[in-house]
Amino acid sequence: ADGPAVVDGDAMALRLLEAAATDRTWTVAASIESDLALSSRAAAMPHVCEVMETAVGDRWLSVALALASTLPLPAVVGVEDSGHLVLPSRDREGWSLVGDGAASLVAVLLAGLGRKGAVRQAGGWKRRTSIAPSDRSRWTGGGPLAEAVLTAVQATLPEAMDVRSGGLEAEPNLLLVQGRLGEARFSLGVRNSGTQAKTSLSARTDDPALAPRLEALLDAVDATLRPALTPS
Structure with a gap:
């Protein structure tokens, strides 16, 4: 439009x-x-x-x-x-x-000068959700909770290939899981907010047709982490 x-x-x-x-x-x-x-x-x-x-x-x-x-x-x-x-x-x-x-x-x-058409979105799919409030000290990016996230990835996306996990030096509590579903790339990130009592979950893929699969993954990870991170 x-x-x-x-x-x-x-x-x-x-x-x-x-x-x-x-x-x-x-x-x-x-x-x-x-x-x-x-x-x-x-x-x-x-x-x-x-x-x-x-x-x-x-x-x-x-x-x-x-x-x-x-x-x-x-x-x-x-x-x-x-x-x-x-x-x-x-x-x-x-x-x-x-x-x-x-x-x-x-x-x-x-x-945009001299170019026809609107600025277009990049064309992939991404969704974020947060566990809030979250006891951020319980999420470190490693340990049993990180292993539970990796188990959820394997159970939800059993055919995923080239799956690798790790973090970034700049975000010590980040767990970043990346892989492929067929020719498409996907990514799952779990990290603590630096300013608020919440832990953020994000899922991305460069193929929007895979959105339902990544939605299911995000829901599975949320169900795994929310009980463990919500303060009692």
Whole structure:
């Protein structure tokens, strides 16, 4: 339909990359909350040389993009699905990386000049839910509760392939489970909020047809963790 629409940071980054100069190679960093379809589509673009996954927050996007941002003309994009981008900004010493909502808006509008069609969502599927209140000290990203999550993954998605689990240095309580269902990628994340008494669960896939399977996985993990994390 015509008219205004709400889009997220993933859609904004996709528009920028579609309009990006192709005479240089681009480096993209996206947080673990971003649409998996964004990273899949970005990696398939001939002018994108690297797509990285980071912890949530501008700080970690900037850390991942630090080396590429030292080039004379940095071609980098950092993505937070919450609705803004980390982009190069001129300063007295050359370039720095800034997460600025107004600058993101202007960049996306400029990327749309001369292009037909609305800014499109990346095309995958993602859902988040939270256990709140949560005794965050009980969730560490490892131990028996993490093993219970992995058991739930195996029981709910028995045909999943290339399943691997781990975390990120920047988020010590994160359990990130990634794998494939056929040709599609999926991801499950469990992590404590840094500011609220809650533990967040997120599921993603780059194939929206798998949404019911990932919904079932998220429900199974919620049923596993909620009784253990809810304060008595």
